[in-house]
Amino acid sequence: MSRAAQLLETVFLTLYRGVCRIYRPLRSWIGAGVLALLVITTAAVVHVYPVSNWDMIAYTASILEPEITDPMELHDKSYELLKENVSPGEFLTLTQDREYRIRQFKDPRAFATMLGFYRLKVLYIETARALTRFVDPVKALRLISIGSALAVGAVLMLWLARNGALMYGPVVAGLLVLSSFGESAALLSPDLYASVFILLAAFLYLERQDIPAALSLIAAFFIRPDHLAFIGVFFVFAWIYGPGRWVMTACFAICVAGYVWLTSNSDHPGWWIHLWFTHVEYVPTLEGFHPPFSAAIYLKMLVRSTVRSIMHQNWLALLFAEVLFFAKVIDPAQLSERTKVLLYGMFASICAKYIVFPHFETRFYFPYLMAMAMIMLIAWHRQEPQSAKRV
DSSP: OOHHHHHHHHHHHHHHHHHHHHHHHHHHHHHHHHHHHHHHHHHHHHHHSOOOOTHHHHHHHHHHTTTOOOHHHHHHHHHHHHHHHSOHHHHHHHHHSSHHHHHHHHOHHHHHHHTHHHHTOHHHHHHHHHHTTTSOHHHHHHHHHHHHHHHHHHHHHHHHHHTTOGGGHHHHHHHHHHTTHHHHHHSSSSHHHHHHHHHHHHHHHHTTOHHHHHHHHHHHHHHOGGGHHHHHHHHHHHHHHOTTHHHHHHHHHHHHHHHHHHHHHSOOOOHHHHHHHHHTOOOSOOTTOOOOOOHHHHHHHHHHHHHHHHHHOSHHHHHHHHHHHHHHHOOGGGSOHHHHHHHHHHHHHHHHHHHHSOOOSGGGGHHHHHHHHHHHHHHHHHHSOHHHHTO
16 A cells, blocks of 8 residues: 555545544434434425425315305305415416316316315314414415424434434434425425324334324324324234234224215215226216226226336335345344334335325425334334444
């Protein structure tokens, strides 16, 4: 090795060791600070630079429905509130960008047929409705998104702190970025709001707080009923392994009953029409729309969603990385039964949700990917040698 190379290596090692001496006693504070900074920055950006999407119009109408029963008046008021809360360019995009949006803007009857997709998210709508005592419906939806981003950060921070792992805050921050945390926070949708309760339920279950965990799952279900897939898979694994068996059985039964009640009282068009609408075409009205089920079209949906996931989203790559990390780093024999129930249930539910309704966007799998990552991060922290933990 040349003298220059030796000097360069000596300088590097000296700087590295100096940084480590400063970092080690403060690593928990630094980790917590990095995670908090990402979450707060995300919430601030969402507040300063809000994102507008068409769904916000339908959610606004769903919030207004109890006080405005006339479809034409409901339609006009929803678009009026939209115009007050977005820029002229955004309003033009949301009303004139494509045939579907043009039809919804001009035809109150066509618009009314779409609301069955949105009424199912009962707790999301009721939360926004409660906030309308202080702000208009669009601003209420934005407040839920910002509050959900902060709440997700708080749950993850609590999870790390409870396990003495705050030094992994930068790792969790990176996982949030890869899991489309910012996108979920920016969109006016119930995804991140439901994710708060899924993550909270996972944490509480590991803390042996079965009843609060079940209540959190029920809340997540009434915010986004498609989380029933996870609740069902979770109940099966809890029944097989034992921890929380009866509480999770009751939770699943309540959610199944809730699903029957929701679908019978919300004018939801049904699974196949919803799938068609999402993956085949945005039909301008659901009135008289009843496409026959086709296995070939369903398989085409699966293929198309998989390709779009690979080309434009992160969730498949992140899921593969987590599975590989588990296989190479985690010793399953050292995992508690509760950890196995949660970890295996999360993985199986991602597969089940994708088969039942192949969403290609990462935000739909956010809480499961983050919960799996947190479980394995804590497991690795506990299983790694003490000598490695000093680094």
